[in-house]
Amino acid sequence: MITPTSSRAQSLVSRGSSSTMQKMGMCKQGLRGLRTCLSRSTPSSIGQGGRRGGQCLWAPAQEQTGVRGLVTSMAAAASGDAAEQKFDYDLFTIGAGSGGVRGSRIASSYGAKVAVCELPFDFKSSDRLGGVGGTCVLRGCVPKKLMVYASEFADHFHDSRGFGWSPAESIQHDWTHMLEAKRKELTRLNNAYKNTLGNAKVDLIEGRGKVVDAHTVDVDGKRYTAKHIMIAVGGRPTKLDIPGAEHTITSDDALELSRRPDKITVIGGGYIAVEFSCIFHRFGSDVHLVFRQPMPLRGFDEEVRKFTTDQYAASGLQMHPFMTPAEVKKQPDGKLTVVLNAKDGSKVEIADNDQVLMATGRAPNTKNLGLEEAGVQLGPKGQVIVDEYCRSNVPSISALGDVIDRIQLTPVALMEGMALARTVALNEPTKPNYEAVPSAVFSHPELAGVGMTEEQAVQAHPNLDIYTSSFRAMRNTLSGSPLRCFMKMIVDADTHVVLGAHMVGDHAAEIMQGFAVAVKMKCTKEQIDSVVGIHPSSAEEFVTMRSISRKIRGGQPA
Ligand SMILES: Cc1cc2nc3c(=O)[nH]c(=O)nc-3n(C[C@H](O)[C@H](O)[C@H](O)COP(=O)(O)OP(=O)(O)OC[C@H]3O[C@@H](n4cnc5c(N)ncnc54)[C@H](O)[C@@H]3O)c2cc1C
Numbered sequence: 166m167i168t169p170t171s172s173r174a175q176s177l178v179s180r181g182s183s184s185t186m187q188k189m190g191m192c193k194q195g196l197r198g199l200r201t202c203l204s205r206s207t208p209s210s211i212g213q214g215g216r217r218g219g220q221c222l223w224a225p226a227q228e229q230t231g232v233r234g235l236v237t238s239m240a241a242a243a244s245g246d247a248a249e250q251k252f253d254y255d256l257f258t259i260g261a262g263s264g265g266v267r268g269s270r271i272a273s274s275y276g277a278k279v280a281v282c283e284l285p286f287d288f289k290s291s292d293r294l295g296g297v298g299g300t301c302v303l304r305g306c307v308p309k310k311l312m313v314y315a316s317e318f319a320d321h322f323h324d325s326r327g328f329g330w331s332p333a334e335s336i337q338h339d340w341t342h343m344l345e346a347k348r349k350e351l352t353r354l355n356n357a358y359k360n361t362l363g364n365a366k367v368d369l370i371e372g373r374g375k376v377v378d379a380h381t382v383d384v385d386g387k388r389y390t391a392k393h394i395m396i397a398v399g400g401r402p403t404k405l406d407i408p409g410a411e412h413t414i415t416s417d418d419a420l421e422l423s424r425r426p427d428k429i430t431v432i433g434g435g436y437i438a439v440e441f442s443c444i445f446h447r448f449g450s451d452v453h454l455v456f457r458q459p460m461p462l463r464g465f466d467e468e469v470r471k472f473t474t475d476q477y478a479a480s481g482l483q484m485h486p487f488m489t490p491a492e493v494k495k496q497p498d499g500k501l502t503v504v505l506n507a508k509d510g511s512k513v514e515i516a517d518n519d520q521v522l523m524a525t526g527r528a529p530n531t532k533n534l535g536l537e538e539a540g541v542q543l544g545p546k547g548q549v550i551v552d553e554y555c556r557s558n559v560p561s562i563s564a565l566g567d568v569i570d571r572i573q574l575t576p577v578a579l580m581e582g583m584a585l586a587r588t589v590a591l592n593e594p595t596k597p598n599y600e601a602v603p604s605a606v607f608s609h610p611e612l613a614g615v616g617m618t619e620e621q622a623v624q625a626h627p628n629l630d631i632y633t634s635s636f637r638a639m640r641n642t643l644s645g646s647p648l649r650c651f652m653k654m655i656v657d658a659d660t661h662v663v664l665g666a667h668m669v670g671d672h673a674a675e676i677m678q679g680f681a682v683a684v685k686m687k688c689t690k691e692q693i694d695s696v697v698g699i700h701p702s703s704a705e706e707f708v709t710m711r712s713i714s715r716k717i718r719g720g721q722p723a
């Protein structure tokens with residue numbers, strides 16, 4: 166059973182043990198009041214930066230041993246448990262990415278004394294560099310989406326002609342301007358996240374964290390003890406071990422290129438491969454997408470995959486299915502040739518690339534983290550093996566986010582962080598709820614879905630009604646874009662509950678976030694049908710799909 170010092174402190178406060186608090190010279194308002202009292206009398210230095218290398222950057226000295234120290238010793242005094250005093254912190258988090266920041270901040274808000282360590286900031290990650298905000302903010306969701314926004318203007322300018330606009334032929338994109346604007350925004354976000362931690366009274370320690378034992382973390386030579394350790398170190402891009410891999414780039418590099426590649430080959434068929442292919446393609450690069458499967462985006466609904474693949478082809482992306490990368494060769498002129506093994510055994514070459522992007526997956530950052538030495542069980546990819554409460558086999562060590570390799574999405578890491586905060590700081594063991602997690606691929610066209618794919622639904626429900634709709638969005642009637650929209654709803658024919666909803670088309674992510682509520686709440690098809698549409702919109706199609714496209718009965722097409 167988890168019994169954090171902080172939860173005792175909390176219950177002490179809620180029980181109103183004012184005598185203990187008064188003995189310790191505290192305010193009567195309890196923990197929150199105590200913080201307010203001290204912060205009023207303490208000039209705030211949060212956010213003013215500070216020393217590096219294992220030193221607390223943001224919390225003033227009084228706070229490092231002050232308020233939070235009192236939280237621990239208050240609990241110790243109350244419980245008479247001398248062992249409580251030996252920990253510097255209730256919770257020590259390694260990694261200030263999406264999950265680490267959220268988990269630390271929320272645990273602190275519950276009264277725990279929390280520290281988080283994070284590598285120094287850089288736009289590209291390495292064993293020694295990272296930065297507060299983590300992958301999503303600095304090398305993932307945010308810079309990627311900024312690049313998506315930047316690239317989609319190309320289509321807007323093109324499409325505007327159909328509506329009577331004559332964009333100047335000389336219209337140009339300034340890559341350097343975009344790069345600098347992106348870097349400025351990421352630097353702002355990095356500081357904003359630091360301030361968030363400071364405001365939440367979480368001690369931020371800059372440096373590389375390493376687990377020493379079940380209750381000790383080393384940060385660049387300085388040791389900290391903690392009742393709980395949270396591993397939130399995320400992952401990093403990997404490259405295939407093929408000859409010439411050193412000539413290729415990863416997604417970190419792709420977000421930092423100093424100029425647009427005229428020609429790029431992207432290896433992989435997952436989220437990153439597809440999203441970056443579409444970004445570069447919209448910017449005008451000649452893009453070749455290489456993957457082993459017949460279609461990219463394995464794991465998505467097969468019909469949606471097929472539709473999306475056709476749309477990518479219609480938009481001009483050059484796709485190379487059934488191809489296994491064998492080698493990357495540097496040409497005498499410095500350009501790159503990708504050598505592929507085709508399914509029939511022949512070799513195919515894609516020459517004259519300015520860049521070759523390897524988007525073949527990510528690996529958990531558990532190398533040299535001291536976990537195995539501390540007895541923590543790791544999986545074959547190096548992921549931390551955790552139970553349904555995100556706890557490892559060592560009871561004081563938990564892990565969340567990409568490092569556990571469950572669902573590598575920011576909102577999932579946030580959810581796990583919030584659950585873990587409750588578990589360790591409030592002593593309320595809380596499981597993250599992975600039901601109906603929506604996701605989107607920010608490709609062109611965009612794709613998003615929630616709930617089951619048809620393939621998953623067939624396994625779990627023998628009788629299904631499948632509703633689909635494919636249409637040309639109104640915008641594209643005049644724009645001339647060949648792209649179409651696709652929507653799909655998978656309904657349990659026995660209960661009429663909507664099991665899954667999927668969309669390909671403009672604003673799919675925005676639209677499906679709303680439908681995710683309906684799917685998670687187990688709405689029936691009748692309830693969806695009872696909703697009045699918003700006209701004219703693409704989204705209204707979801708509430709007007711009345712004809713069943715396909716029936717499945719007893720697991721077979723009917
Ligand atoms: C290109 C790309 C695009 C993405 N797009 C999306 C998207 O659109 N939507 C979405 O939901 N998800 C997206 N993701 C996934 C998302 O970024 C991750 O799921 C999310 O960041 C995971 O959060 P985390 O807290 O587990 O890890 P991270 O955010 O990776 O944070 C881990 C932190 O730990 C630090 N660290 C590592 N080792 C140590 C150490 N020893 N000591 C101290 N600190 C350490 C790292 O520097 C890092 O800051 C994308 C990912 C990539 C790569």
Ligand SMILES: NC(=O)c1ccc[n+]([C@@H]2O[C@H](COP(=O)([O-])OP(=O)(O)OC[C@H]3O[C@@H](n4cnc5c(N)ncnc54)[C@H](O)[C@@H]3O)[C@@H](O)[C@H]2O)c1
Nearest residue numbers: 433434435436437438457524525526527573574605606607
């Ligand atoms: N929009 C989003 O939400 C978003 C965007 C980007 C990334 N992400 C998250 O980041 C994670 C990582 O993304 P990713 O695209 O790197 O990983 P991924 O697992 O989605 O895709 C990896 C791709 O590499 C291919 N591959 C693996 N080994 C290979 C080999 N030996 N030869 C050829 N191909 C090989 C796989 O078949 C797959 O197509 C995703 O799982 C996703 O959860 C999310």
